[in-house]
Structures are given as structure tokens and as C-alpha cells.
Amino acid sequence: MSGLRIEERPDRLVVTLDRPEKRNAIDADLIAELHQVCAELEAHPRLLLLTGGAAGIFAGGADISQLRERGRTDALAAINSAAFARIRALPMPTVAAVDGPALGGGAELAYACDLRVCTARAVFGQPEVRLGILAGAGATHRLPALIGEGRAKELLFTGRRVDAAEALRIGLVNRVVDEPGELLTVAHAVLDEIALGSPLAVRLTKLAVDAPAAAHPHLDLVSQAVLFEDEEKHRRMTEFLERRRPR
Incomplete structure (x- = not known):
């Protein structure tokens, strides 16, 4: 892959955006490569760590030179939004290290x-309206879910940027690290915590959390029924009880 660097580990993929000369701008080739990553993680579910590398930038946005030339049929093709939706729907949890x-x-x-982990120098923003378009690759519905409708509308209407401290305060990110060199260590630590759980329980928990409200409580009940019959559940609970048993 030309725009991504991939590191495979037994329980996760580490995917690094690798277009430093373009500030990791997201172009059609990079989107195609992200689809390949999704295909791999759909076929072989693992955790995902997505980062922007050592250049001090996660991604400066879509490639404006390509975006300027796109017409209505390109917009309807959902070039970026389809890839991002596929990332959102991956079977196992994903962490962005920004x-x-x-x-x-x-x-x-x-x-x-x-989940999102960022450095103190991270900045988030949606400048699309200032370029004559809208944030059409997920921000109009994911941002309100993350930070509330009022705050999301302000950021989407104005294009104002949010620094790391504000991002943590409003719930846009989960953790902030002071030193850039600590970012991947902390991001991996978050994934390590997730990896302590039963893979099937984690996968079904993600499915339940991401499901529409109408799916509950039915999805929860069916998922729990599957887990109650899982050998991993019996093993883990037996180990828990044996640790608590008086010697």
C-alpha cells in the first residue's frame, strides 16, 4: 500500500496514514486502501489502531484538488462516507490515535x-462550510452523538477548531497525553485493556451499543443468550470464583 503502513499483531492491526508530503490528505487511493483494511478485519476480526504517523498530523482533510473537481454523481457515490461507515461497523473495537x-x-x-486518544497538540475541526460544502462523511450525525446537538451544530456551522483540552472536556476524545511520544503507548494500553475481555463478549457489546434503539432489548437478550452458552464465559467465571475461594 502506498498511502498506509500496516503492522500486523496477533490481536490487532496498526494502520498508519503515510502521506506526510500531503499532510495525510485523504484521496481516492487512500480510501481504496482503507477498504482493503476493512475487508481484512471483516474476514479476520481484530482490534484496530489508526494513527497518522510521526509527522505531527493525523489527517489534514480530504484532498482539495480532487474534491474541487468532483460533481454531484461523485457526492452520491459516498466515496469517503462509505469507507468511514465501514470502519465504524468493523466487528471489533477501533481506536484513533491523533x-x-x-x-x-x-x-x-x-x-x-x-475511541479517540490524542496529544495535547491535537486539533479537530470541520471547515467544510467555508469551502462551500458540508461535512458529508459522517460528522453531521456522529458529532452530535459524541458531543451533543448544540455543540455539534456550532462546530459544523462555524468551522471553529477545537483543541485537545476542549475535546476532552466535551467528550470528543477519551484521553489526552502530554507528550507525542507517549501517544501510541497509551493507545495500545487502551487496546490492551479491551483485549483482556472475552473477544466474543467485546464483539457483541460493540454490536449492541451501535445498534439502533429499536433493536433493544431484543438484541441484548439474544446476545446474552449466545454468551451464556459460550465455553469462554464458563471458563472465565470459574477462574473468578476459584480466585475468590478461601484457601
């Missing part, structure tokens, strides 16, 4: 992940 700017489509890529 250092520096995550703007426009870059911010929407981060929103598509389940």
Missing part, C-alpha cells in the same frame, strides 16, 4: 473509530 490536526475528512475518520 497527533496534531484532524480536520475535515480527517476528523470524520477519527469520529468513525470507537
Whole structure:
């Protein structure tokens, strides 16, 4: 892959955006590569860590030179939004590790992940209205879900940027690290915590949380019924009880 660097680990993929000369701008080739990553994780479910590399930038947005030339049929093709929706729907949890700017489509890529960890110099923003378009790759519905309708509308209407401290305060990110060199360590630690759980329980929990309200409580009941019959559940509960048993 030319726009991504991939590191495979037994329980996760580490995917690094690798277009530093373009500020990791998201173009059609990068979107095609993200689809390949999704296909791999759909076929072989694992955790995902998505980061922007060591250049001090996560992603500066869509490639404006390409975006300027797109017409209505390109918009209806959902070029970016389809890839981001696929990331959002991956079977296992995803973490975005954000250092520096995550703007426009870059911010929407981060929103598509389940969790976000960032450095103190991270910046998020949706400048689309200032370019004559809207944030059409997920921000109009994912941002309100993350930070509330009022705050989301302000950011989408004005294009105002949010620094790391505000992002943490309003719930846009889960953790902030002071030093860029600590970012991946902390992001991996979050995934390590997730990996302590039963993979099937984690997968079904994500499915339940992401399901529409109408699916509850039926989805929860069916998922729990599956887990109650899982050998992993019996093993883990037996180990828990044996640890608590008086010696």
C-alpha cells in the first residue's frame, strides 16, 4: 500500500496514514486502501489502531484538488462516507490515535473509530462550510452523538477548531497525553485493556451499543443468550470464583 503502513499483531492491526508530503490528505487511493483494511478485519476480526504517523498530523482533510473537481454523481457515490461507515461497523473495537490536526475528512475518520486518544497538540475541526460544502462523511450525525446537538451544530456551522483540552472536556476524545511520544503507548494500553475481555463478549457489546434503539432489548437478550452458552464465559467465571475461594 502506498498511502498506509500496516503492522500486523496477533490481536490487532496498526494502520498508519503515510502521506506526510500531503499532510495525510485523504484521496481516492487512500480510501481504496482503507477498504482493503476493512475487508481484512471483516474476514479476520481484530482490534484496530489508526494513527497518522510521526509527522505531527493525523489527517489534514480530504484532498482539495480532487474534491474541487468532483460533481454531484461523485457526492452520491459516498466515496469517503462509505469507507468511514465501514470502519465504524468493523466487528471489533477501533481506536484513533491523533497527533496534531484532524480536520475535515480527517476528523470524520477519527469520529468513525470507537475511541479517540490524542496529544495535547491535537486539533479537530470541520471547515467544510467555508469551502462551500458540508461535512458529508459522517460528522453531521456522529458529532452530535459524541458531543451533543448544540455543540455539534456550532462546530459544523462555524468551522471553529477545537483543541485537545476542549475535546476532552466535551467528550470528543477519551484521553489526552502530554507528550507525542507517549501517544501510541497509551493507545495500545487502551487496546490492551479491551483485549483482556472475552473477544466474543467485546464483539457483541460493540454490536449492541451501535445498534439502533429499536433493536433493544431484543438484541441484548439474544446476545446474552449466545454468551451464556459460550465455553469462554464458563471458563472465565470459574477462574473468578476459584480466585475468590478461601484457601
